[in-house]
Structures are given as C-alpha cells and as structure tokens.
Amino acid sequence: MSIDKYNSEGYYDPTAYEAMSIIEKEERALRAFRPIIYICSPFSGDVEGNVKAAQGYSRYAVDNGYIPVAPHLLFPQFLNDDNPAERQLGLFFGNALMSKCSEVWVFG
Structure with a gap:
C-alpha cells in the first residue's frame, strides 16, 4: 500500500x-513469519500454578515473535489426565504437534 x-x-x-x-x-x-515453538513445562503436581506458569511461558514466546504450542494447556480441557488411556492419547497428540514445531522450549 x-x-x-x-x-x-x-x-x-x-x-x-x-x-x-x-x-x-x-x-x-x-x-x-513467526516460527512455531513447542512449550514443554510441568503440568502435574501444582496444576493451577503450573498452568499459570505455562501461560506465562506462552506469552513470553508471543512477545518475542513466536507462535507457542502448549498442548498441556489445551488437552486437559477435554482429556482426563487421570485416565491412563486418555493420558497416552494426550501424549501422542502432543508428540504429533511437537513434530510440526521448529523449536522445543523447556521450562521448569
């Protein structure tokens, strides 16, 4: 323009x-262009605190020009982490998404 x-x-x-x-x-x-990055951080234990931390890590990625993928913020909304079959499915989905990312950022 x-x-x-x-x-x-x-x-x-x-x-x-x-x-x-x-x-x-x-x-x-x-x-x-913004690279897609995988956010890896703790989920179990202090779930509420870990979710807030993962949200902060994702915000940090956005603020620095990246597109964050944080499956542990998405999948527990509809998969039960206490159900072994659903947990395995969530891990499988997360690994599939990780294969599409250009980087993996590990926190915590």
Whole structure:
C-alpha cells in the first residue's frame, strides 16, 4: 500500500503520513513469519500454578515473535489426565504437534 504525503485536498500533511506509515509498518510486522515453538513445562503436581506458569511461558514466546504450542494447556480441557488411556492419547497428540514445531522450549 502506498501512503500519500498529501491529504485529499492536496496539502502536504506530514503528521497523517507519519501516523499511517507507523500503522502500515505494524500491520506488516504482524503478517511476518513467526516460527512455531513447542512449550514443554510441568503440568502435574501444582496444576493451577503450573498452568499459570505455562501461560506465562506462552506469552513470553508471543512477545518475542513466536507462535507457542502448549498442548498441556489445551488437552486437559477435554482429556482426563487421570485416565491412563486418555493420558497416552494426550501424549501422542502432543508428540504429533511437537513434530510440526521448529523449536522445543523447556521450562521448569
């Protein structure tokens, strides 16, 4: 998109031009490539505390230009971690997602 330095009446408008240039740059940065990374951190034990920590790790990844994948924040919402068959299924799903990631970040 080309941004005009002149307003609709033909007058030079550097303030509007600068503002629009910044907005365009920010929008371009949002569309830029972001690597997908796998967040590996504890879940069992202090589940509530570990979930909050994993959310923080995921936020850290986003703030640094990455797309986080944290299966232990997703799968326990519909799989029972206390059921051995469902736990194995969750681990299988997590490994499948990990194979799609460019990096694995281990925390905790």
